[in-house]
Amino acid sequence: MNQQQALYKYCVGLGDDALIQSYRLSEWCRNAPILEEDLALTNFALDMTGRAQVLLSYAGKVEGAGRTDDDLAYRRAERQFYNHLIMELPNGDFAFTMARLLFTATYEYYFFTELKNSADHDLAAVAAKTVKEVKYHMAHATDWVLRLGDGTEESHNRMQKAVNELWMYTHELFATDPDVAMLRDGNIAVDLAVVKSAWLQFISRTLTEATLAVPADGYQQTGGAAGIHTEHMGHILSEMQYLQRAYPDATW
Amino acid sequence: MELVEKTDQAQAELLKNFEEKINRGDAIEPKDKMPDAYRKHLIRQISQHAHSEVIGMQPEGNWITRAPSLRAKQILLAKIQDEGGHGLYLYSAAETLGISRDEMIQLLHSGKAKYSSIFNYPTLTWADIGAVGWLVDGAAIVNQVSLQRTSYGPYSRAMVRICKEESFHQRQGYEIMAKMMQGTKEQREMAQDAMNRLWWPSLMMFGPHDSESPRTSDAMKWRIKRHSNDELRQKFIDKTVQQAEVIGLTVPDKDLKWNEAKGHYDHGPIDWDEFYRVVNGNGPCNKQRMDHHIRVHNEGAWVREAAEAYRKKKENLN
Amino acid sequence: MATDSQFALWEVFIQSKPGANYIHAGSVHSSDKKMALQNARDTYTRRGEGTSIWVVPSDAIVASNPDDNDMLFDPSNDKVYRHPTFYVMPGGAKAI
Numbered sequence: 001m002n003q004q005q006a007l008y009k010y011c012v013g014l015g016d017d018a019l020i021q022s023y024r025l026s027e028w029c030r031n032a033p034i035l036e037e038d039l040a041l042t043n044f045a046l047d048m049t050g051r052a053q054v055l056l057s058y059a060g061k062v063e064g065a066g067r068t069d070d071d072l073a074y075r076r077a078e079r080q081f082y083n084h085l086i087m088e089l090p091n092g093d094f095a096f097t098m099a100r101l102l103f104t105a106t107y108e109y110y111f112f113t114e115l116k117n118s119a120d121h122d123l124a125a126v127a128a129k130t131v132k133e134v135k136y137h138m139a140h141a142t143d144w145v146l147r148l149g150d151g152t153e154e155s156h157n158r159m160q161k162a163v164n165e166l167w168m169y170t171h172e173l174f175a176t177d178p179d180v181a182m183l184r185d186g187n188i189a190v191d192l193a194v195v196k197s198a199w200l201q202f203i204s205r206t207l208t209e210a211t212l213a214v215p216a217d218g219y220q221q222t223g224g225a226a227g228i229h230t231e232h233m234g235h236i237l238s239e240m241q242y243l244q245r246a247y248p249d250a251t252w
Numbered sequence: 253m254e255l256v257e258k259t260d261q262a263q264a265e266l267l268k269n270f271e272e273k274i275n276r277g278d279a280i281e282p283k284d285k286m287p288d289a290y291r292k293h294l295i296r297q298i299s300q301h302a303h304s305e306v307i308g309m310q311p312e313g314n315w316i317t318r319a320p321s322l323r324a325k326q327i328l329l330a331k332i333q334d335e336g337g338h339g340l341y342l343y344s345a346a347e348t349l350g351i352s353r354d355e356m357i358q359l360l361h362s363g364k365a366k367y368s369s370i371f372n373y374p375t376l377t378w379a380d381i382g383a384v385g386w387l388v389d390g391a392a393i394v395n396q397v398s399l400q401r402t403s404y405g406p407y408s409r410a411m412v413r414i415c416k417e418e419s420f421h422q423r424q425g426y427e428i429m430a431k432m433m434q435g436t437k438e439q440r441e442m443a444q445d446a447m448n449r450l451w452w453p454s455l456m457m458f459g460p461h462d463s464e465s466p467r468t469s470d471a472m473k474w475r476i477k478r479h480s481n482d483e484l485r486q487k488f489i490d491k492t493v494q495q496a497e498v499i500g501l502t503v504p505d506k507d508l509k510w511n512e513a514k515g516h517y518d519h520g521p522i523d524w525d526e527f528y529r530v531v532n533g534n535g536p537c538n539k540q541r542m543d544h545h546i547r548v549h550n551e552g553a554w555v556r557e558a559a560e561a562y563r564k565k566k567e568n569l570n
Numbered sequence: 571m572a573t574d575s576q577f578a579l580w581e582v583f584i585q586s587k588p589g590a591n592y593i594h595a596g597s598v599h600s601s602d603k604k605m606a607l608q609n610a611r612d613t614y615t616r617r618g619e620g621t622s623i624w625v626v627p628s629d630a631i632v633a634s635n636p637d638d639n640d641m642l643f644d645p646s647n648d649k650v651y652r653h654p655t656f657y658v659m660p661g662g663a664k665a666i
Binding site for chain 1: 306309310313316317318320321322323324325326329330332333336337339340343378428431432435436438439544548551552553554555556557558559561562563565
Binding site: 333337549559563566 | 574575576577579596597598599601602605613616617633634635636637
């Protein structure tokens with residue numbers, strides 16, 4: 001993989017994280033526990049769709065084969081998606097979704113804070129905008145994790161279960177994809193070790209405050225960087241890409 | 253006996269003052285004295301309006317995960333989010349009349365409160381998302397623009413905000429239809445099919461003919477409604493027929509023709525049997541819509557309880 | 571009696587730009603203060619309407635009674651000397 005291919009993959013991975021996460025959050029629209037939360041989750045999904053648009057457009061530009069953001073979102077096959085697995089897991093209950101949002105938004109907050117200093121000016125610009133968005137997602141998720149963790153016995157149990165189930169997917173967020181390792185040399189990509197330590201500190205503090213146990217590290221599932229997904233991914237794509245695949249000659 | 257007479261007199265006085273105020277064009281505010289019938293009419297109308305916005309999220313929500321481009325997905329999400337927001341504004345307006353949102357939701361679930369029947373029709377293809385925006389929101393906005401001048405202050409203020417936000421909704425729907433009519437044969441067929449299915453239910457959104465509408469006279473007298481059902485329906489037809497022609501869609505009404513003398517379109521008879529059947533619970537999606545709303549409400553109960561429990565714990569610490 | 575499932579009602583005031591008055595925008599339901607602020611943000615500033623938000627529990631708002639309007643507001647109608655146009659200025663005086 002040369003530098004250009006590595007940059008393409010890096011951008012697509014970031015774009016896919018936003019795209020798939022927005023897909024899951026948008027499933028909450030009309031399904032939230034209270035009307036106000038419907039509006040909040042839709043706002044987050046909109047932030048993420050916008051981010052996916054910018055990152056996938058840029059990936060297409062880097063690739064130089066004339067593919068647009070929509071081409072990349074709607075015409076790639078499952079093995080060509082590079083999002084982290086945690087993004088594609090089904091929503092579960094509200095506790096699961098909020099625990100995931102806490103984990104991913106905290107990761108994104110520290111990740112994009114670092115990426116603001118990227119030598120790639122396009123990525124740095126996306127990062128500057130994204131940091132503001134995800135800071136809010138992180139605050140919202142933190143508050144809900146506190147409420148549910150320290151709420152009723154039922155909510156506590158549901159939240160602890162969600163945290164435990166998600167834990168094995170968090171390791172992947174900080175694992176460097178060997179394909180893009182070269183981007184570190186040019187100061188384009190983020191040092192994930194920095195992100196990891198900040199993430200772990202914030203998450204441990206928040207879980208503790210929420211009267212939740214920080215899970216012990218055990219088996220860690222990875223695969224997104226290699227395009228090896230969970231079984232859920234194929235169902236996301238078959239739904240998301242339905243119109244583009246069924247009517248390949250149509251524009252919408 | 254004397255007491256009753258006094259009360260009657262007081263009631264008559266109240267009504268007189270109230271109607272004078274209405275006739276002066278003054279807005280009625282929550283703490284103003286108002287006849288019970290006015291309050292009840294408003295609660296029924298505003299809560300029905302709020303429920304319609306919220307239930308209306310479902311047929312459109314049906315296509316969020318299948319929107320065919322990132323742009324289309326953003327537009328659809330933003331639009332459905334607006335509907336939720338509009339439901340919220342309207343619930344708040346009704347709450348100023350002394351009913352809680354919780355009570356309104358219970359009345360919806362028990363079937364005592366209604367919502368617009370249009371949302372009991374399914375969204376079967378992507379073109380339906382276009383048709384809902386163009387026709388359904390188009391019909392709604394004709395009504396809502398008129399309601400901006402409704403006599404009850406909080407309702408009027410909610411309608412002003414809603415109209416401002418809704419202005420993109422109809423345009424985005426029309427854009428979808430226009431794009432599909434310029435597309436492949438399959439897309440054009442889809443668009444026409446959506447038009448065929450949603451045209452008549454859209455006309456029904458304005459409610460029964462004025463001659464059949466029992467509550468219209470009080471509502472007009474008290475300036476809750478500012479235009480009659482038939483006036484608003486006619487306005488919608490007149491502007492929409494022209495828009496259909498521009499993009500090459502056929503209005504599915506063989507009796508539709510321009511009436512030069514009246515300056516309006518004449519249209520064929522509306523199937524009121526269908527209207528009343530759906531209003532009374534037997535439409536394609538009535539059960540599905542209500543089951544969904546009840547299920548989501550019940551599934552969220554533990555979350556809401558936890559939030560309240562957390563707040564109480566924290567209050568006790570201070 | 572079953573408890574209310576919809577949280578408490580809060581009133582939302584939005585400042586549209588720095589220095590401007592806070593204007594009542596509407597209401598939201600929320601369990602606690604932080605949720606009220608976030609819900610207000612997600613409901614009432616979706617189109618760049620605001621630079622600052624206040625939220626106030628609705629039951630903390632005290633409203634005047636319309637029956638008292640005569641007493642409260644009419645007496646100020648004839649106090650013309652509170653308005654600058656009441657005063658006669660000598661001709662030729664500038665910047666006053």
